[in-house]
Amino acid sequence: MLVKTYGSAVFGVEATTITVEVNIDKGIGYHLVGLPDNAVRESSYRISAALANNNFKLPGKKIIINMAPADIRKEGAAYDLTIAIGILAASNQINSPAIEEYIIMGELSLDGSLQPIKGALPIAIKAREEGFKYFILPKENAKEAAIVNDLEVLGVSNILEVINHFNETEKITPTIVDTRAEFYKNLEFPEFDFADVKGQESIKRCMEIAAAGGHNIILIGPPGAGKTMLAKRLPSILPPMTLHEALETTKIHSVVGKVTNTGLMYQRPFRSPHHTISDVALVGGGQYPQPGEISLAHNGVLFLDELPEFKRSVLEVMRQPLEDREVTISRARFTVNYPSSFMLVASMNPSPSGYFNDENSPVTSSPAEMQRYLSKISGPLLDRIDIHIEVTPVPFDKLSDERKGENSTEIRERVTQAREIQSARFKNHENTHYNAQMSVKQIRNYCKLSTESKNLLKNAMEQLNLSARAYDRILKVSRTIADLDASENIRPNHIAEAIQYRSLDREGWLS
Template sequence: MLVKVYGSAVFGVEATTIAVEVNIDKGIGYHLVGLPDNAVKESSFRIAAALQNNGFKFPGKKIIVNMAPADLRKEGSAYDLTFAIGILAASGQIKAKNISEYIIMGELSLDGSLQPIKGALPIAIKAQQEGFKYFILPQQNAKEAAIVSGLKVYGVHNIKEVCDHFDKGLELPETIVNTREEFYNHLDHPEHDFADVKGQESIKRCMEIAAAGGHNIILIGPPGAGKTMLAKRLPSILPPMTLHEALETTKIHSVVGKIKDHGLMAQRPFRSPHHTISDVALVGGGAYPQPGEISLSHNGVLFLDELPEFKRSVLEVMRQPLEDREVTISRAKFTVTYPSSFMLVASMNPSPGGYFNDPDAPVTSSPAEMQRYLSKISGPLLDRIDIHIEVTPVPFDKLSEERKGEKSIDIRKRVMKARELQTQRFQEYENIHYNAQMGTKQISKFCKLDDISKKLLKTAMERLNLSARAYDRILKVSRSIADLETSEEIKSAHISEAIQYRSLDRDGWLG
């Protein structure tokens, strides 16, 4: 008897429906075809034990299982439940009424219980698009899949529940998630708040400008100055994610199995990889390509602590994604593209010892050591960072203050107003949404200076020995400062503030 059951395979952040054809005939042997990997091939042992432990039989006949399309590589253990239900239906142990309306996925334990799978959200989206009515999957992934409307999602704990549903008509509990309500309930509850940061008013201001214009930023300061603390709070002042952004971000995290017992992601992601990370782990890839840290920080913040400690090759592969805002991983038979639109926040000590021009410092570094340390950061990468700011340690009287700082929600309101101005300004441009994305044409159009501002910028570039690359960055940042003040014109005060945020371009830092 031949039975068709449907599962799904995930490539990149998109899913492809897989038809699992199970044919049971005279003879002996279990034959699995359709380009399965080792994890898929091993499923027969898990299925046999699970069926036996739940009162069913693994047929002692010739079983052929075909996974179509057969030229597409299938990987992972998520097809166990699909195969098991197909084998039971084909051998007549359960009824197979309306089974073609279901997508069935799940990894089986030997006792028949189900383990969570990866990529439940992309699978649910594809199932809904292709007209499937029901999706049976492990309970741990049910909330994630239930985000998709127009698809009945059944989260189950054991294979017995699925068999009873088909054979005896027992109703499975449907998982229902009010996506919009759940999403909007979690928007204004950031985990970290700028109100917790004592002092550092100038750095908070700098962070606000970076958030308003989507600028990449690097924080330079000695250990314990608060660089990591400030960076962790940046997502709390970025504009809340739209429903579309949240769905896009959740899909990426779903593919790597980072979402368990959670619905839609409402907070912008914050990723902080260790400096020993490999280039593949950062950008994505592998034999079966997976998203890297830069894709997991899509629509959020990627924080690189101690930037000069990262391997140069790791930092170099990040240059292209910073420009294109997506990562393309090519293999012989297929190409996968992951989105990677993120804000880069980097931090570094100004010298190997961590202290710079401080006579009371416990560790000092020679000028040659400092130059060697700072030169680890390549010019082209630094070219993509708009704001450089020095972070100084907080004095005791500020630390001991009981007064709370300004809340993230209040700063976010100003940032959102600035972003609204930019949305209107760039509505005719398809790939430009905020100031940091401006090219040369947009800079010359939207960053016009009066004579006083031009003179100020010229003087600053000559006196501070600012490099040519600093010119465009200063104009972009000054545009964001003007937007925060809802000013159409860029004034000399905006230019002078933007000039302060180019520490590493000054003579004596990077030579």
Template structure:
């Protein structure tokens, strides 16, 4: 007898329906085909023990299982449940008339318990798009999958409950989640607030500008100046995520199994990988491709602390994702594209010793050592960082103050107002949403300078010996500064402030 059970395979961050075809005929043997990996090939042992411990059995006949489409590689242990149900239905141990209406996934324990699977959200979206009535999966994944509207989601913790649902019409517990209310309740909560930062008003201003325009930023300063503390608070002033952004971000985290119990990511991610990370771990890939850190920080912040300590090959793979806002992983038989629209926030010491150039300091590094240290970061990578800012230590007077600084909520209001201006400005641009994404054409269109401001920019570039690559970056940042000031035109004051934020473009910069 032939029976079909429907599952799903996650490819990139999208899911594809997989038909598990089980045919039982005369003879002896167990044949599993359709490009399964080792975890699926081992499923027969788990399934046999789980069925036996729940009063059922794998029939002693010829069992052929095909996972279609047969040319798509299947990975993971999440196919245990659909295969087990297919064997029971094909052998006549349970009824099969309802199986075609549900998409089913789950890993089996030997006692029949169901273990969590990866990619629940993409699987649920696929089930809805393919017109299935419902989705049956482990209870741990139900809250995540229930985010998808117009789909019945059932979370189950035991195999026997699924069997009774199909064979004895015993109802399962359906999960209900209102993504809108869940999203609204949690998106503004943050443990890190700019009110905790003492002093550093100029750096907080830089952070506000970076958040308002989506600009990448690098902070240069000695140890203990507060670079990491400031970076961790940047997500608290970014505009709230839209529901579509939250769903897209959740899909990426779902694929790698890194979701919180809420089921929906409602705050912008903040990722801070160690400097020993490999290029594959950062950009994504591997034998079975998975999203890397740059995709896990999609719609959020990627913080690279002590930037020169990262391997040069690792830093160079950032160049294309920073430009294209996505990363493409190509292999001989397939190509996967992961979204990676993130803000890059980097920090570094100005020298190997950790301090700015000071001839009177005995621990000071030589000019050649500093130049060699700075050269670890390539020009093309720096070209994609709009704001360079020097961070100096906070004096004791500021540290001992009891008065708190301006909080993240107040800063976020100004950032949101500036982003609304940019949304209106780029309403006809499909790929441009904020100032940092502008290309040369948009810069010429939206960053037109009056003659006085243009002359001032020319003088500054000649006097400070700024490099040519600084020109477009200064215009982008000055456009954001004008937006924060709610001004339509870029003035000389905006240009002057933007020029301050290009420290590493000065020729011969030594801190």
């Protein structure tokens, strides 16, 4: 007897439906075809033990299982349940009149219990698109899949529950999640708050500008100045994620199995990889491509602490994703795309010793050592960082001050208002949503300067020896400062403030 059950394979952040055809005929033998990997081939042992431990059996006949389409490689143990239910249906051990309406996925343990799978959300989205009515999967993944409307998600703990469901002796209770209600209820702030930061008012202002315009930022200062503390609080002032952004972000984390039992992700991700990370781990890839840290930071913040300590090859592979806001990984048989629209926040010491021209510091570095240290970061990478700011240590009187600073909620309100202005400005531009994404043509269009502002910028570039690449960055940042002031035009004071945020472009910064 021939029976078809349905599973799914995930490539990139999209799913492809897999048809598992089970044919039981006279003879003996177990044949699994359709380009399965070792984990799928080993499923026969897990399925046999799981059925035996639940008083069912693997038929002693010739079993042929084909996983179509046959030219797509099937990976992982998540097809165990799909194959097992197909075998039971083909051998008439369960009733299966409407089995074609189900997507079934799950990894079996030898006692028949189910282990969680990866990519439940993309699979559920694809199942709804293709008209499936039900999705059976492990209970740990049920909330994640139930985000998708118009699909009945049936979370189970054991294969026996699935068998009883098909035999109609005990129906599985669907998992129901009101996605919108859950999303808006859980828009809480992260545990880190700018009210905890003592002093550093100018740096807080800088972080507010970066958040408002989506600008990449680098913090330069000695150890203990508060660079990491400030970076960790940046997500708390970014605008709340939209439902669309939350779904996008959750899909990526679902693919790597990092979604918790809460289902939808409500907070913007904050990723902080160690400086020993490889280029593949950062941008994604591998023999069977997986998202890297920059994709896991999609719609959030990627924090690179001690930037010069990262291998140069690792930093260079970020150049294209920073520009295109997506990563393309190509293999001989297929190509996958991972979104990677993130804010880059980097921090670094100004020298190997960590101290910059400080007579009282325990260790100092020569100008040549400092130049060599800074040269580890390439010009093209710095070109993609809009804001450079020096962070100085906080004096004792401010550290010991008991008064609380401005909290993240207040700053976030101003940032959100500025982002709304930008959304209205770029509503007719498909790939531009905030100022940091502006092209050269858009800069010329939306960053027009008065004669006074032009003269100020000209004098600054000449006197401070600012590089040519600083010009467009200053215009972008000044546009964001004007938006925070709710000003339609860029005024001289906006230009003046933006000029301060290009420290590394000044010739003689090390002198």
